[in-house]
Amino acid sequence: MQSQVVCSGCRTLLLYPRGAPNVRCALCSTVTPVQPTGLEMDRIICGCCHTLLMYTRGATSVRCLCCQTVNLTNVNPSPAPNQVATVRCGSCQITLMYPYGAPSVKCAVCQYVTNVGSATHSQSQTVVVENPMSFDETGKLVSNVVVGVTTEKK
Incomplete structure (x- = not known):
């Protein structure tokens, strides 16, 4: 064997x-x-840097030595195990993985609870598009800039 x-x-x-x-x-x-x-050992791929990690079977989380991300293991498989998201811990700034849709995540390193629901729901995005300069109807050279702002709510 x-x-x-x-x-x-x-x-x-x-x-x-x-x-x-x-x-x-x-x-x-x-x-x-x-x-x-x-x-009994098991393995998982780091969700941040894609490094193969080995861990003792039964562990609930594994910290990647390359990027310091705390990865959740699949001890009790959920219906949609591929739907995970990442967030920075509000205290120690380590990258945490959590099931998508969770309202908060507890850091396995410093035990701080970071709220993730509000951070993902009120993101705004500004888009600036600068097209090449063109001539107006009088023959003057003018710039073409468009600015757009969106607040996406999920």
């Missing part, structure tokens, strides 16, 4: 025979120690 581990050097997924104490990566030659076989 084979198991899997993520290379600690290049983050490649490595296959190895069960019982091996460590594995050498064929790509970067880094030796990665293997967790004791008593721990």
Whole structure:
């Protein structure tokens, strides 16, 4: 039987025979120690930087070592597991992932609760379009600028 581990050097997924104490990566030659076989491991792709993360099965969240994003695991699968959003923690500024539509998210690092409902509902966007200069009916060179503002409510 084979198991899997993520290379600690290049983050490649490595296959190895069960019982091996460590594995050498064929790509970067880094030796990665293997967790004791008593721990059930699972993997998840970071929602921010797309790095493959390994974690102990049963964990509710995993912090990415590359971008520091706290990723939610799928311990109790929801009906729509792909609908997640990200927000910065209101206290420590770490990027948090949460199920889309949730009113708030609690940071696993500093325990601060960030409200996400109001931040996503009242975003305004300003659009400035500058077209090439043209000539008016009298022959004068004029600029063509259009400004638009929208407040999108969901």
